[in-house]
Amino acid sequence: MNPELFLAFVVVAAALACTPGVDWAYTIAAGLRQRSFVPAVAGLCGGYVLHTVLLVAGLAAVLTGMPGVLEWITLAGAAYLMWLGASTLRSWRAASFTAGAGSEGASGLRAFLQGMGTSGINPKGLLFYVALVPQFVSSEAPLPVPVQSGLLGMTFVLLAGLVYTAVALLSRTLLQTRPGTARAVTLASGLIMVALGAALLGDQLMPLFSAA
Template sequence: MSAHIWWLFAVTVFFLSGTPGPNMLHALSRSVNVGFRRSTSAMAGCASALFFALVLSAAGIGALLAAMPRLFDIVRYAGAAYLIWLGIKSWRASGKGHLDAPAAISGHTPWQLYRGGFLVGISNPKLLLFAAAFFPQFIDRQHPQLPQFVILVATFLCCEIFWLCLYGLGGRGLATFLTRENTKRVFDRVTGVFFMAFGVVLLRARV
């Protein structure tokens, strides 16, 4: 893989990762609710899910899902249901669980935050199909492919982690404006609507 090809991949992935989506919304909302430091566990979960999905795609799972629409639909429905459930949960929070509420914070262990981030990150099977179609465009067939996949996956992860941290820092700053219960309620409901919208979009997806 030439330096030119790698730069093209890195720039493309950088802007793709920065596009608002379930992972970034999750990092933002977690930072608002439990603080930036604690939300890093959720970010780690999102990043782990991305790594897992990319490795599966490199192993050919993405092509398998594309070839088996029914299996893809099962995974898609499960992911969409989880995102919609998150949206409903956020809507029903109605201003509760603010950063300054110790009882709410104590209910989020690092493992729970990590698990939640992982489930959000892995909920979109379209990522597998995207990676399966996207990665080969940057692979030089004349050279060993495994080292190239390692470089591409590492680059993708670095871009994703950068944006997760940036959104998380944005959430920390936003938390200072959400000290009033009414304002926090609006944030929770807007977050809920976006999660439900992501779930509906996923339901409408096709291979």
């Protein structure tokens, strides 16, 4: 693999992982509502592992090349984000805790699956892998293209895991002695997820209303 291309990918991937969005909102909410944020972060990373597998297998390009399938994935992702945001809004008052104590929240398995759904069903994640990763793959490198794609995909998974862990730790450290602020941040996280889900849904439904 070309070292310069790899370093360039690391810079771009790190910048994307550090950009606040749905993953950040879910990570912060999990850090404030659950005893351990590890399952939630692992789930988010698991979703990107799924995207990596699809990319290496060549299925990601096939899915994005089928508008009907991509639209259904987008609708499913929008509905899921709105449901997850609504769930966060229903439990935002539980984000009040003190140092060393954890609030009653979803089980580790449920947090993992929710995190995996957040990143795995997100069509923007799929498009990121299809549109960006191939730009950093070199046909002249000694490694086969699928292997390069897999390494780049897993590099993003690692970077995302580190960033999301830092976000969860910082949110918990800074807010664990500020219950009022913790509740406000959790409320904002839920609203962000609902708003982004509604925006995705609107993007898909708007052409239908325009055609009518």
